[in-house]
Amino acid sequence: MLIECPRCLHEMDRHAHLGDPSKQPRTGDVTVCIRCAAILVFDTVDVREPTEEEAIEFASDNGLQILRSVIVKLSVNPASVETVLRVWNDRRKARHR
Numbered sequence: 001m002l003i004e005c006p007r008c009l010h011e012m013d014r015h016a017h018l019g020d021p022s023k024q025p026r027t028g029d030v031t032v033c034i035r036c037a038a039i040l041v042f043d044t045v046d047v048r049e050p051t052e053e054e055a056i057e058f059a060s061d062n063g064l065q066i067l068r069s070v071i072v073k074l075s076v077n078p079a080s081v082e083t084v085l086r087v088w089n090d091r092r093k094a095r096h097r
């Protein structure tokens with residue numbers, strides 16, 4: 001299933017973002033578009049831009065901001081981005097439990 005970045009319209013394979021094909025993205029998981037570095041949030045069927053409250057939270061997340069910088073400044077291997085996103089999502093969920 002392909003999803004489309006609402007900012008740049010880049011099509012992404014939602015499985016590729018989480019790296020592990022056995023895991024499915026869940027509502028509330030966060031990803032970053034590998035083309036434009038937009039922070040996106042998975043909803044029930046697609047991705048959306050963050051709410052204002054989420055954007056404030058993400059702006060103060062150093063790991064996420066570093067990841068965005070890497071995407072913007074470097075040509076990175078998408079597999080590396082997926083691994084970083086998976087770890088970041090796991091840590092974010094652990095903080096909110």
Ligand SMILES: [Zn+2]
Nearest residue numbers: 005008033036
């Ligand atoms: Zn994009």
